[in-house]
Amino acid sequence: DTAVSQTPKYLVTQMGNDKSIKCEQNLGHDTMYWYKQDSKKFLKIMFSYNNKELIINETVPNRFSPKSPDKAHLNLHINSLELGDSAVYFCASSQEGGTEYNEQFFGPGTRLTVL
């Protein structure tokens, strides 16, 4: 019954490694997102993706890339992990946004720790 799910819940890895976080939604939404929450709990949008376009927050390093095998999934790939990448990453989904806001539903988060 989980609307937006993420795996893994926790990820501990070494600097320089490449890792992926998976996200799946069963809400039939057509837009998915990735957010980063730092140690001070500040939430920042990283990507917004639907089948028409990918919107990238300009502050996101190009080591981060979203990949969508189908409409229900948006995975986050991170290359050459750095210490500063340690954070909680949230996936979210909504119906396609226009001028009006469509509620975003968030996953439970993935806590990434880079050693």
Place this chain on the structure above:
Amino acid sequence: GQQLNQSPQSMFIQEGEDVSMNCTSSSIFNTWLWYKQDPGEGPVLLIALYKAGELTSNGRLTAQFGITRKDSFLNISASIPSDVGIYFCAGHNAGNMLTFGGGTRLMVKP
């Protein structure tokens, strides 16, 4: 870029007390939102405000969208222990991209 300033950063209150928190922005938003994040979970939408001046309630929660479209407040009346969490304001313009405030951490003493 757009920034939302949320205050206070944290609050420690007695059960039964009322709580007030607010957000201000350097720019205009079309929609203001208030989310709550429980420990180990993702944010959950509490209230959405669509019109300047709008006052909306959801149970013990009341939120208002400022007339200037640059601010909003959230009130929680008669707080209970399960109100503990982090409350975030967020602003939305076109394209469904959200800008979040820094959060208000609420702690309630039984």
